[in-house]
Amino acid sequence: MSEAVVKDNQKPVLHALKLACSNCSLAELCLPFGLPDADLSQLDLLIDQRRSVRRGEHLYQAGTHFESLYAIRRGFFKTHALTEDGREQVTGFHMTGEIMGVDAISTDIHACHATALEDSEVCEIPFTRLENLIREIPALQRQFHRIMSREIVRDQSVMMLLGNMRAEERVAAFLLNLSQRNAARGYSASGFHLRMTREEIGSFMGLKLETVSRTFSKLQDEGYITVDKKRVDIIDMERLKALLSHCSPRNVL
Amino acid sequence: MSEAVVKDNQKPVLHALKLACSNCSLAELCLPFGLPDADLSQLDLLIDQRRSVRRGEHLYQAGTHFESLYAIRRGFFKTHALTEDGREQVTGFHMTGEIMGVDAISTDIHACHATALEDSEVCEIPFTRLENLIREIPALQRQFHRIMSREIVRDQSVMMLLGNMRAEERVAAFLLNLSQRNAARGYSASGFHLRMTREEIGSFMGLKLETVSRTFSKLQDEGYITVDKKRVDIIDMERLKALLSHCSPRNVL
DNA sequence: CGATTACTTGAAACATATCAAGATTCGTGG
DNA sequence: CCACGAATCTTGATATGTTTCAAGTAATCG
Numbered sequence: 001m002s003e004a005v006v007k008d009n010q011k012p013v014l015h016a017l018k019l020a021c022s023n024c025s026l027a028e029l030c031l032p033f034g035l036p037d038a039d040l041s042q043l044d045l046l047i048d049q050r051r052s053v054r055r056g057e058h059l060y061q062a063g064t065h066f067e068s069l070y071a072i073r074r075g076f077f078k079t080h081a082l083t084e085d086g087r088e089q090v091t092g093f094h095m096t097g098e099i100m101g102v103d104a105i106s107t108d109i110h111a112c113h114a115t116a117l118e119d120s121e122v123c124e125i126p127f128t129r130l131e132n133l134i135r136e137i138p139a140l141q142r143q144f145h146r147i148m149s150r151e152i153v154r155d156q157s158v159m160m161l162l163g164n165m166r167a168e169e170r171v172a173a174f175l176l177n178l179s180q181r182n183a184a185r186g187y188s189a190s191g192f193h194l195r196m197t198r199e200e201i202g203s204f205m206g207l208k209l210e211t212v213s214r215t216f217s218k219l220q221d222e223g224y225i226t227v228d229k230k231r232v233d234i235i236d237m238e239r240l241k242a243l244l245s246h247c248s249p250r251n252v253l
Numbered sequence: 254m255s256e257a258v259v260k261d262n263q264k265p266v267l268h269a270l271k272l273a274c275s276n277c278s279l280a281e282l283c284l285p286f287g288l289p290d291a292d293l294s295q296l297d298l299l300i301d302q303r304r305s306v307r308r309g310e311h312l313y314q315a316g317t318h319f320e321s322l323y324a325i326r327r328g329f330f331k332t333h334a335l336t337e338d339g340r341e342q343v344t345g346f347h348m349t350g351e352i353m354g355v356d357a358i359s360t361d362i363h364a365c366h367a368t369a370l371e372d373s374e375v376c377e378i379p380f381t382r383l384e385n386l387i388r389e390i391p392a393l394q395r396q397f398h399r400i401m402s403r404e405i406v407r408d409q410s411v412m413m414l415l416g417n418m419r420a421e422e423r424v425a426a427f428l429l430n431l432s433q434r435n436a437a438r439g440y441s442a443s444g445f446h447l448r449m450t451r452e453e454i455g456s457f458m459g460l461k462l463e464t465v466s467r468t469f470s471k472l473q474d475e476g477y478i479t480v481d482k483k484r485v486d487i488i489d490m491e492r493l494k495a496l497l498s499h500c501s502p503r504n505v506l
Numbered sequence: 507c508g509a510t511t512a513c514t515t516g517a518a519a520c521a522t523a524t525c526a527a528g529a530t531t532c533g534t535g536g
Numbered sequence: 537c538c539a540c541g542a543a544t545c546t547t548g549a550t551a552t553g554t555t556t557c558a559a560g561t562a563a564t565c566g
Contacts, residue, residue, distance in 0.1 A: 089412075149355055150359040155405060156408060206416035
């Protein structure tokens with residue numbers, strides 16, 4: 001396995017690692033879901049580059065030309081946009097198996113920045129070649145459409161959250177969402193390490209960082225969770241879910 | 254042209270009208286954008302049914318099985334979801350040329366309701382057949398992906414709006430968005446008729462109806478717009494846009 | 507034309523933001 | 537490995553914007 005590491009403060013490091021969707025443990029969360037082995041090997045041919053992005057570095061920047069989607073192999077990302085006066089708004093947090101970059105398809109320009117919140121690795125998916133392959137593999141086409149659609153549903157859930165919920169409910173929804181996504185990846189549903197700052201959480205949820213901090217403290221005082229800086233443990237999952245029972249038409253986030 | 258009108262209070266009326274994307278004036282806002290004539294006639298074969306939905310009726314309901322996307326031929330829709338305790342959240346307003354239903358692709362179940370806010374007509378696009386056709390026409394594939402991606406970008410803009418803006422800014426963004434979309438369809442950018450109630454606007458923007466009403470009055474008092482119940486005229490477009498200058502990374506909504 | 511729905515406006519209540527200060531943690535270079 | 541400076545987090549007091557409650561008016565539908 002040859003490895004060419006190019007160290008640079010801004011640009012992500014590029015590896016010439018051999019990838020294989022066909023034996024990737026994340027397949028069922030990702031593009032290969034539902035594909036028979038024969039088709040998987042075609043995906044293997046397409047996705048031949050892995051890219052390493054270190055904590056704090058960006059994977060792509062808003063305004064740059066769009067060429068590839070990225071599947072997260074390992075790590076954790078935020079996507080965010082900057083307003084004219086320099087404030088940032090976080091538009092999403094992204095875990096292993098998720099696809100980033102679909103927002104750029106509409107204009108061929110990335111609509112947001114993607115920044116690693118921990119040392120990460122992504123699989124690069126050249127989009128033009130993906131479109132070609134999609135035309136030949138109906139199951140891949142269907143899965144790709146599902147992934148795009150899922151993103152739309154997810155964003156609309158966030159809209160409902162921002163439009164309807166109070167701070168306590170927002171933070172509860174946020175934690176439950178992380179919990180579910182952890183569980184789907186085989187990790188603990190009840191305890192995890194937050195990769196983002198209070199400010200980033202607040203930006204995503206439409207709250208100020210002080211409010212996020214206060215709300216964590218309140219949820220802890222009331223016995224829902226324990227918080228120790230970045231470590232969160234859900235003590236009473238049922239009651240935490242009950243906080244949202246009246247505002248979720250289906251699963252929130 | 255044979256026409257079979259079935260009157261019913263709940264179900265949309267079904268017409269057996271002949272449709273033709275190939276001579277539709279909305280083509281450039283819709284699925285046919287960028288297709289050569291030869292391919293257009295294939296789309297014509299696919300989209301053979303038009304459906305008439307009267308004001309107040311739904312086009313589809315949340316929870317029902319997904320079979321078709323719908324392109325708005327004429328009219329105006331809202332999409333909305335109900336929370337468990339019966340409140341509704343509006344997730345979007347939709348004008349001619351726009352495609353509705355993509356949120357259902359992820360699960361094969363509609364994630365929201367679609368209700369006509371005026372007498373409307375939609376073109377029904379059977380999704381399985383669309384996927385087949387997309388595999389044969391690369392330009393159609395590209396356009397479909399763009400439409401899905403555009404929806405994601407739009408939803409993320411709403412997230413930024415709900416997360417960052419105060420009431421006055423939200424309402425300004427809302428009016429400017431309607432203005433732009435009107436202009437793109439050849440209508441006036443400065444004056445239009447609101448199809449939705451104050452409550453629906455508020456639901457979409459994360460505000461109470463009283464706040465929407467007050468904000469309209471305030472924008473009128475300050476000379477940005479005039480409001481006469483459902484009629485809105487933008488008096489000073491530049492100043493209205495300036496209200497948003499500090500919170501938009503690019504076009505809002 | 508009467509009843510229902512939609513809209514406007516005011517006053518008070520409430521939730522979150524803002525400002526501020528101190529404590530803790532993290533990253534970096536010595 | 538330690539120490540220092542920067543970044544992050546917590547908590548309190550006050551300010552602000554939006555919601556809630558309430559009442560009255562206007563418009564729409566049958």
